[in-house]
Amino acid sequence: MSAVSGLPEISPRRRRTDKVMRASLLVATLIALIPLILIIYYVLKKGLSEWFKSGFFTTDPNGNFFGNPGGIRSAIVGTLEIVALATLISIPIGISVALYLVEYGKQSAFANVVRYFIDVMTGVPSIVFGLFIYIVLVLGHVGGGFTGWKGSVALSLLMLPIVARAAEVVLLLVPNSLREAALALGAPRWRVVSRVVLPTAAPGLLTGSLLAIARGMGETAPLLFTVSVATVLTGNLGAQMNTLPVQIFQDITSPRNEIVARAWGAALTLVALVLILNIVARLVSRRSRMA
Amino acid sequence: MIPPETTSKETSEMSKAGGPSEETAEAAPDLSALGVREGAGHAVHVKDLHAYYGQHHSIKGITLDCPANEVTALIGPSGSGKSTVVRCINRMHEEIPGARAEGSVKLDELDVYAPGVDVTAVRRLIGMVFQKPNPFPTMSIFDNVAAGLRLTGTRSANLRERVHTALRAVGLWGEVKNRLSEPGIGLSGGQQQRLCIARTVAVEPEVILMDEPCSALDPVATLKVEELIDELKERYTIVIVTHNMQQAARVANTTAFLLEGELIEHASTNDIFTNPKDERTERYVTGKFG
Amino acid sequence: MQETRHQFRESLKELETQALGGLDLVISQLDRALESISYQDVELAGMVVADDDRIDGRYLEVHQGVLSLLARQAPVAGDLRIVAALLHTIRCVERMGDQCVNIAKLVPLSGYEAPKDKGILDAIERMGQLARSQLSQSKEAFATRNVQLAQDLVRQDAEINRLNREIFKRAVDVGDDQDVREWAMFMILVARCLERIGDNTVDIAEQTVFVVTGLFREMAESATPPPARSATARLTWTFPTKWTSPRIAPATRWIARKTSIWRARAALTP
Numbered sequence: 001m002s003a004v005s006g007l008p009e010i011s012p013r014r015r016r017t018d019k020v021m022r023a024s025l026l027v028a029t030l031i032a033l034i035p036l037i038l039i040i041y042y043v044l045k046k047g048l049s050e051w052f053k054s055g056f057f058t059t060d061p062n063g064n065f066f067g068n069p070g071g072i073r074s075a076i077v078g079t080l081e082i083v084a085l086a087t088l089i090s091i092p093i094g095i096s097v098a099l100y101l102v103e104y105g106k107q108s109a110f111a112n113v114v115r116y117f118i119d120v121m122t123g124v125p126s127i128v129f130g131l132f133i134y135i136v137l138v139l140g141h142v143g144g145g146f147t148g149w150k151g152s153v154a155l156s157l158l159m160l161p162i163v164a165r166a167a168e169v170v171l172l173l174v175p176n177s178l179r180e181a182a183l184a185l186g187a188p189r190w191r192v193v194s195r196v197v198l199p200t201a202a203p204g205l206l207t208g209s210l211l212a213i214a215r216g217m218g219e220t221a222p223l224l225f226t227v228s229v230a231t232v233l234t235g236n237l238g239a240q241m242n243t244l245p246v247q248i249f250q251d252i253t254s255p256r257n258e259i260v261a262r263a264w265g266a267a268l269t270l271v272a273l274v275l276i277l278n279i280v281a282r283l284v285s286r287r288s289r290m291a
Numbered sequence: 292m293i294p295p296e297t298t299s300k301e302t303s304e305m306s307k308a309g310g311p312s313e314e315t316a317e318a319a320p321d322l323s324a325l326g327v328r329e330g331a332g333h334a335v336h337v338k339d340l341h342a343y344y345g346q347h348h349s350i351k352g353i354t355l356d357c358p359a360n361e362v363t364a365l366i367g368p369s370g371s372g373k374s375t376v377v378r379c380i381n382r383m384h385e386e387i388p389g390a391r392a393e394g395s396v397k398l399d400e401l402d403v404y405a406p407g408v409d410v411t412a413v414r415r416l417i418g419m420v421f422q423k424p425n426p427f428p429t430m431s432i433f434d435n436v437a438a439g440l441r442l443t444g445t446r447s448a449n450l451r452e453r454v455h456t457a458l459r460a461v462g463l464w465g466e467v468k469n470r471l472s473e474p475g476i477g478l479s480g481g482q483q484q485r486l487c488i489a490r491t492v493a494v495e496p497e498v499i500l501m502d503e504p505c506s507a508l509d510p511v512a513t514l515k516v517e518e519l520i521d522e523l524k525e526r527y528t529i530v531i532v533t534h535n536m537q538q539a540a541r542v543a544n545t546t547a548f549l550l551e552g553e554l555i556e557h558a559s560t561n562d563i564f565t566n567p568k569d570e571r572t573e574r575y576v577t578g579k580f581g
Numbered sequence: 582m583q584e585t586r587h588q589f590r591e592s593l594k595e596l597e598t599q600a601l602g603g604l605d606l607v608i609s610q611l612d613r614a615l616e617s618i619s620y621q622d623v624e625l626a627g628m629v630v631a632d633d634d635r636i637d638g639r640y641l642e643v644h645q646g647v648l649s650l651l652a653r654q655a656p657v658a659g660d661l662r663i664v665a666a667l668l669h670t671i672r673c674v675e676r677m678g679d680q681c682v683n684i685a686k687l688v689p690l691s692g693y694e695a696p697k698d699k700g701i702l703d704a705i706e707r708m709g710q711l712a713r714s715q716l717s718q719s720k721e722a723f724a725t726r727n728v729q730l731a732q733d734l735v736r737q738d739a740e741i742n743r744l745n746r747e748i749f750k751r752a753v754d755v756g757d758d759q760d761v762r763e764w765a766m767f768m769i770l771v772a773r774c775l776e777r778i779g780d781n782t783v784d785i786a787e788q789t790v791f792v793v794t795g796l797f798r799e800m801a802e803s804a805t806p807p808p809a810r811s812a813t814a815r816l817t818w819t820f821p822t823k824w825t826s827p828r829i830a831p832a833t834r835w836i837a838r839k840t841s842i843w844r845a846r847a848a849l850t851p
Contacts (some may be wrong), residue, residue: 106388177425181487184383185494186415187442195442199429537655564657566795576658578586 043268050265060233061247061262069259072266074233078148078241079270082227083217085152085237086159090216091209093156094163101164102171103193115168121161129157130222138226146228148237154222159212166208170201203284210281214274220245244270320462320522332359333399333497333528335380335417340394342375342384349375351552352394357498357545362520362529364543364560366536368575371549373532377500380530381417382410398498415443418496422503424483426475426490432467435475435486439494457493461485461519481512488519492527499523501531505538517542536576540564548572589654593663596646597724600667603639603674604720604785608713610636610681611778615709617688618771619702629685636678643671662795666788670723673781677716680774680781687767697761701751701768708744708775711737712782719782723789731786735800741779748772 050056059071097114105111133154138146174197182192198205223243229250230240244266251263335357342350350372357363365373378384379392382403396403403413426435436454440447447453454471458464463485467478475486484504491499501520505513520529520542533539539546540560547557548569556563556572567573574580610629617625647668650656656664715737722730749772752765783800791797 175425177421177423178427180383180386181421181425181427181490182438182442183386184381184414184419184421185439185442185490186411186413188411191442191444195438196427200427202429536657540657565661567658573658577656577660578589 040271043264043271046261046264047266047268050261051268053265056262056265061231061242061251065256069256069262072244072247072262072269074231074242075244075247075266076269077233077235078227078230079217079244079273081235081237082148082151082223082241082243083155083213085149086155086216087209087213089152090156090159090212091163094160094212095167095205097160097164098167098171099193099197101168103189103197118161118164121157122165125221126158126219127221127225129154130225132157133222134225144238146226146240148227148239148241151223151227151241151243152237154226155216155219158219158222159216162212162215163209166211167201167205170204170208171197173204174200203287207281207285210277210284214277214281217274217277218245218270220249224249244273320519321459321464322522322526334359335498335528335530336395336397337376337380338395338397340376340379340392340396342372342379342392343390344387345389349552350379350392353549353552353554355547355554355557357528357530359528360524360526361544362524362531362542364539364546365530365532365549366534366539366546366575367549368580369534370551372552373549374502375552376549377419377502377530377532380498381414381419381500383414383419385410411443415494416496417498417500418491418494419500419502420484420488420491420504423507424480424487426478426483426486428474428476430475431472432475432478432486433471436489436493439490443494445494453493457489460492460523461489462515463489479512481508481515484508484512484516485519488516488523492523496527498528498530501529503532503534505533505535513538536564548575550575586654589650589656589660592646592650592654593656593660596643596650596667597663599639599646600643600671600674601720601724603636603643603671603678604716606636606639607674607677607681607778608716610678611684611709611713611716614681614684615706617685618705621688623689626685626688630682633678633682636675640671640675643667659792662792666723666792669788670785673784677778677781680778684771684774687771690767697758697764698751698755698768701748701755701765704744704748704751705768705771705775708741708748708772711741711744712775712778715741715779715782719785719789722786723792726789726793728790728793731789732800734783734786738779738783741776745772745776 053071055068056071057076058073060074061070061072062068097118101111101115105114133150137143137150137153143149178196178200179192182196183189187195223246227241227243227246229246230242232242234241248263248266248270251259251266254260254263337353337355337357340350340353340355341348353372353376355363355376365376367373375384379394380396380403382392384390384392392404394404398413398416402408403417426432427438430438433454434441436457437450440450440453455464458467463482466482467486475483478486484507488499488504504520505516508516517538520531523529524544531539531542533542543560545557546560546563548555548563548567548571550571556567556569558568562568563572564576567576610632613625614629616622617629647664650664715734718730718734718737721727722734749769752762752769755761755765787797787800790800
């Protein structure tokens with residue numbers, strides 16, 4: 001180190017190490033990105049043409065072995081309805097569980113047990129939920145055999161821990177000083193929660209909910225065992241309905257190319273729906289952060 | 292991110308708000324807007340207070356009288372329990388999991404810890420201002436000040452009047468009267484703290500507790516808040532916790548020195564800072580420890 | 582435990598040393614002034630007058646130091662009392678220095694011959710010694726914060742006051758020789774200066790008590806009896822009491838003004 005020329009320069013060895021590290025990190029990122037890009041590319045390539053076929057979105061798939069295979073209208077409608085019902089079930093319950101854990105249970109033994117179970121539930125394979133509902137509701141013939149609403153129940157079981165977890169995180173992020181301020185004004189706790197905590201956490205809760213919905217949309221296994229397979233368009237959740245994942249599952253193994261192509265189109269639709277939900281979730285969270 | 296202070300414009304707000312003439316942006320606190328206060332002031336009597344955080348015995352038998360319509364300051368090194376005492380007065384202490392308090396805290400003759408007492412009613416009578424200004428982020432300035440009334444379920448026919456008078460009382464009216472619907476967090480730190488004080492004052496408490504209200508503020512904002520405290524003591528009894536001794540010297544009528552959960556000395560501020568009786572007070576106040 | 586505010590304590594100690602050091606300067610000035618009186622040494626007197634600049638300089642230093650400490654360190658409680666006492670003390674020091682100068686200035690005026698009256702001269706010497714001992718006692722009392730020592734100064738000061746009155750009496754009875762009478766007049770003034778020095782040391786003692794107890798009490802000469810009706814009283818004439826009742830007081834004042842015996846104010850103060 002020369003005392004005359006000022007600050008020392010970076011040694012060549014350090015420069016080399018730096019370059020090597022940067023390169024390897026870049027390679028790792030690419031390795032992670034490539035399959036994702038390939039998937040999107042593949043789905044787009046195979047499915048985009050289906051979108052522009054007439055009747056893709058306006059006709060139902062007919063189960064005929066011959067003839068025009070039809071579109072996927074009933075699948076889209078079915079998915080939307082079943083997921084909507086699942087949302088209606090899981091989101092209020094999930095947020096309520098999170099509220100209990102954060103506001104009332106806190107670190108009590110019971111609350112910790114609940115937290116543990118929720119964590120476990122996030123790891124349970126989705127097929128298990130399907131099987132559970134199959135055994136309890138379908139085989140027991142509660143309100144009919146395979147029905148749409150039972151699929152919703154299964155999906156809501158899947159979505160519940162996700163919503164609860166995300167909501168808990170968001171609610172914990174609400175600064176305690178706000179709760180204290182509201183309490184110190186003489187507000188009862190339920191008002192503190194409803195007027196201060198929930199509005200403050202609202203953007204985060206919305207984001208978490210949207211992500212849970214996106215997850216629920218794409219699950220196949222629970223639907224197989226609860227809603228089973230159908231093709232007709234029906235708005236009746238008490239009957240068997242068609243859903244996108246099941247439709248794809250059915251079509252992809254067909255010997256007819258048009259049907260396989262239709263499966264790709266359905267896959268692209270599903271991906272598009274999930275993507276839209278994710279983008280909306282991100283926009284909401286960014287807007288709330290900027291406020 | 293913080294918008295600059297707007298200069299006041301003479302707008303039609305004048306006709307809407309009525310009452311006293313509009314002041315310039317640098318308004319002095321104007322408590323007369325709050326109207327005449329019936330009855331004498333209210334004193335706080337703490338007797339043999341013990342407070343625990345789980346097993347930890349934090350306050351060890353403190354007896355303290357805070358005279359009505361005066362400012363009582365609590366000073367002491369960190370961990371001496373000043374904030375705990377103040378939180379016990381309005382029963383915020385028990386909101387912490389595992390915390391409990393024993394002893395008697397009386398607002399005039401009413402025992403705050405009597406069995407069956409509604410905690411929210413206590414807190415409506417004994418307001419609190421915190422160290423870090425905490426306006427509600429999802430609410431506008433107006434809603435923030437009205438929050439106290441709305442959250443306690445007080446049906447008020449003249450909500451707007453009360454909000455306006457509260458803002459006048461803290462000297463914020465001139466600075467915010469044109470932007471009452473803007474978010475409360477858009478104000479500067481000193482303004483936010485005064486907003487929180489307005490929120491507390493709008494509920495018309497009898498006692499105002501302040502837990503290091505100026506710690507997070509710059510010197511000018513600090514002086515404004517101190518001036519406000521001086522005005523407020525005409526109507527309310529104020530108990531202020533501060534670790535800034537010069538602030539206690541400027542603001543308080545009487546000062547209490549706490550050390551490790553015990554009350555060492557409580558006397559007029561003048562005596563504490565010119566001739567304290569206890570040696571520990573002398574050592575703390577002259578900076579020999581703390 | 583680690584001492585906090587190290588810088589502040591150092592500054593305060595230094596300031597106190599400076600202020601009390603001023604007392605040492607006064608002691609040396611007093612010694613030389615008295616010497617010049619005894620030996621009619623005009624040159625020495627001149628030196629005393631010139632050296633008063635040092636005491637004035639010390640006053641300014643301490644004054645500035647106090648202001649600086651107040652502004653920058655915001656002392657409270659005991660420290661504040663010390664700072665206030667130092668300010669007061671250094672003023673007393675400065676005044677005492679001025680009194681020494683007054684004594685020195687009387688030397689050339691009191692004539693070049695040897696002093697005339699041994700009695701008066703002895704008394705002056707005794708006063709000087711007492712003043713000197715009071716100076717060092719007040720310094721020690723302040724430095725060691727000794728309240729007893731401080732209160733003892735009042736007793737000693739009573740002695741100086743007594744000597745002052747004695748010198749006055751002797752001067753009045755000194756005889757007919759004009760030169761001697763003139764010299765005696767100047768000695769009265771010297772005695773007065775010494776008595777003022779004594780009072781100032783009592784002031785310093787009061788400050789010592791204030792620093793220690795936080796209470797400020799005038800240590801008046803409660804030990805000294807009221808002056809007897811002696812030759813002194815013949816000059817400070819007091820009006821009979823009934824002449825001071827509220828209705829008659831204005832007339833009394835008129836009479837006093839007209840006859841220009843004004844020193845009756847002691848009787849007229851409420």
